[in-house]
Amino acid sequence: MTTASSEPVGPVDSSRVPRYAGPATFARLPRLDEVSRADVAVVGVPFDTGVSYRPGARFGGNAIREASRLLRPYNPAQDASPFALAQVADAGDIAANPFNINEAVETIEASADALLATGARLMTLGGDHTIALPLLRSMAKKHGPVALLHFDAHLDTWDTYFGAEYTHGTPFRRAVEEGILDTSALSHVGTRGPLYGKQDLDDDAKMGFGIVTSADVMRRGVDEVADQLRQRIGDRPLYISIDIDVLDPAHAPGTGTPEAGGLTSRELLEILRGLATCNLVSADLVEVAPAYDHAEITSVAASHTAYELTTIMSRQIAAARG
Numbered sequence: 001m002t003t004a005s006s007e008p009v010g011p012v013d014s015s016r017v018p019r020y021a022g023p024a025t026f027a028r029l030p031r032l033d034e035v036s037r038a039d040v041a042v043v044g045v046p047f048d049t050g051v052s053y054r055p056g057a058r059f060g061g062n063a064i065r066e067a068s069r070l071l072r073p074y075n076p077a078q079d080a081s082p083f084a085l086a087q088v089a090d091a092g093d094i095a096a097n098p099f100n101i102n103e104a105v106e107t108i109e110a111s112a113d114a115l116l117a118t119g120a121r122l123m124t125l126g127g128d129h130t131i132a133l134p135l136l137r138s139m140a141k142k143h144g145p146v147a148l149l150h151f152d153a154h155l156d157t158w159d160t161y162f163g164a165e166y167t168h169g170t171p172f173r174r175a176v177e178e179g180i181l182d183t184s185a186l187s188h189v190g191t192r193g194p195l196y197g198k199q200d201l202d203d204d205a206k207m208g209f210g211i212v213t214s215a216d217v218m219r220r221g222v223d224e225v226a227d228q229l230r231q232r233i234g235d236r237p238l239y240i241s242i243d244i245d246v247l248d249p250a251h252a253p254g255t256g257t258p259e260a261g262g263l264t265s266r267e268l269l270e271i272l273r274g275l276a277t278c279n280l281v282s283a284d285l286v287e288v289a290p291a292y293d294h295a296e297i298t299s300v301a302a303s304h305t306a307y308e309l310t311t312i313m314s315r316q317i318a319a320a321r322g
């Protein structure tokens with residue numbers, strides 16, 4: 001147990017207990033119930049009832065935890081030891097109803113509310129992209145409408161699928177309709193692939209989104225892209241939602257709706273590092289579907305992505321503490 005004034009409890013020491021031993025928490029960090037509170041709560045949402053194609057993202061969170069055993073305590077890219085700067089803990093999984101999407105969405109929102117009420121920022125491991133809507137609802141209750149940076153091959157601003165409003169292709173249209181996003185700072189990054197029609201892009205632009213396509217990242221480079229995004233976001237409270245299919249299927253085969261021509265994991269990690277000064281209030285990482293993965297390619301990329309995001313949050317928590 002620790003108290004608010006004591007040093008953060010870090011990962012299990014891999015020089016004493018082999019990193020492949022014992023149950024997997026994210027980065028071998030303590031469970032939330034082993035510490036008094038967390039500054040950053042890593043929480044799983046094993047829910048994939050909202051998918052339009054291959055299922056299996058319900059197993060994503062645990063696959064990322066398993067792949068995160070090899071993360072080490074010091075992050076040289078950000079010159080920070082994220083788990084020493086702040087208490088990061090694994091809050092386990094939100095138990096969302098797999099047979100009732102509306103109820104699952106309510107459960108996810110209420111569980112996020114409860115974690116945010118403790119003062120924690122969230123690093124959520126999905127689950128399919130449906131879960132971003134209840135998470136954003138919860139963010140807006142705490143922070144007001146938030147800026148959104150959405151890394152994804154897809155727009156996820158479609159209207160309905162088979163008449164269903166809550167799906168993994170529709171969370172951000174619902175969020176704009178509900179007024180929970182700051183429409184002056186909405187960006188998709190990594191967009192590519194076939195759409196249903198040109199209207200998809202017109203609708204998306206009307207909602208206020210800017211688009212940095214996957215090809216833009218290749219042509220402009222990661223530094224220029226990160227600069228542009230930082231300028232758009234300013235000091236607004238920022239939520240980052242990362243669909244692992246933003247990566248090329250070569251870098252993330254384990255996902256439900258893969259699209260050719262995506263970012264490399266190096267590009268994604270570098271763009272995130274370029275956003276380290278933004279006011280990142282919480283983040284999610286979704287659509288890891290381990291049944292289609294090979295040699296943990298996807299879950300390793302996802303674990304490193306979550307590591308950069310938790311590093312950004314820990315640095316800001318430490319800086320705010322002074």
Ligand SMILES: N=C(N)NCCCC(=O)O
Nearest residue numbers: 052129154168169257287
């Ligand atoms: N959010 C993800 N991964 N995919 C959305 C794809 C929606 C569609 O099948 O049109």
Ligand SMILES: [Zn+2]
Nearest residue numbers: 153154243245
């Ligand atoms: Zn996607």
Ligand SMILES: [Zn+2]
Nearest residue numbers: 129152156243
């Ligand atoms: Zn998505």
